[in-house]
Amino acid sequence: MRLFLVRHGQTQSNVDHLLDTAVPGADLSPLGREQAGALVGALGERGIGAVTASTLVRTQQTAAPLAAHLGLDVAVADGLREIEAGDLEMRGDEESVRRYLEVVAAWLHGDLTVAEPGAEDGHAFFARYDAAVADALAAARAAGVDTLALVSHGAAIRTWSGVRARNLTAAFVIATGLENTGVVELQGGPGEGWTCVRWTGAVLGPEQAEVAGAGPAAEPAPVEPGPVF
Numbered sequence: 496m497r498l499f500l501v502r503h504g505q506t507q508s509n510v511d512h513l514l515d516t517a518v519p520g521a522d523l524s525p526l527g528r529e530q531a532g533a534l535v536g537a538l539g540e541r542g543i544g545a546v547t548a549s550t551l552v553r554t555q556q557t558a559a560p561l562a563a564h565l566g567l568d569v570a571v572a573d574g575l576r577e578i579e580a581g582d583l584e585m586r587g588d589e590e591s592v593r594r595y596l597e598v599v600a601a602w603l604h605g606d607l608t609v610a611e612p613g614a615e616d617g618h619a620f621f622a623r624y625d626a627a628v629a630d631a632l633a634a635a636r637a638a639g640v641d642t643l644a645l646v647s648h649g650a651a652i653r654t655w656s657g658v659r660a661r662n663l664t665a666a667f668v669i670a671t672g673l674e675n676t677g678v679v680e681l682q683g684g685p686g687e688g689w690t691c692v693r694w695t696g697a698v699l700g701p702e703q704a705e706v707a708g709a710g711p712a713a714e715p716a717p718v719e720p721g722p723v724f
């Protein structure tokens with residue numbers, strides 16, 4: 496099976512560097528809509544037979560042009576939503592962002608017990624994300640589909656693939672951001688394990704990505720860069 500984990504396009508919360516993780520969340524900005532449209536060129540001919548988005552509107556808006564191009568409906572899975580910020584929701588100060596990224600880093604290093612006040616811990620996050628992936632794979636298999644796009648969020652994609660892909664390390668994920676409409680491409684399956692075959696930046700040019708502003712959940716943490724997978 497092949498999984499394209501796609502981060503949504505830009506929102507105003509990304510530009511303002513806010514921890515915007517709750518449902519329904521912000522709409523795509525004009526640039527975010529452009530980025531969503533550009534996914535048709537990037538992924539439209541890659542054999543995708545199913546598209547699933549999270550319950551946040553920005554992922555569904557991002558998925559819409561690609562799904563329309565492929566003649567598919569966008570399925571929605573709550574498990575694909577962003578890692579919860581809890582009491583830090585909609586904050587953008589340095590201390591809040593650092594605390595959010597510290598929790599994610601702890602999970603990447605195997606300590607799933609830590610959580611922000613008012614937010615899920617790592618056990619809860621992996622349980623819901625694993626279940627969403629498993630459900631999407633089961634539906635795809637039943638339909639004879641072996642290539643799926645899951646449109647999700649910066650911290651969620653980086654953290655889940657960092658732990659579930661055997662060739663990604665915690666150091667790589669902590670040091671590597673995922674721009675709006677960046678794609679992490681995985682091959683394999685839950686039984687045999689996942690391998691990351693590609694980790695891209697924005698599908699638009701670097702200047703536009705710079706304008707986009709990745710937002711705190713998608714940015715590298717301020718630590719020494721680790722080995723690339």
Ligand SMILES: O=C(O)[C@H](O)COP(=O)(O)O
Nearest residue numbers: 514515648649710711712
């Ligand atoms: O940090 C962010 O950018 C938001 O809080 C959540 O991440 P997302 O933009 O990938 O949903």
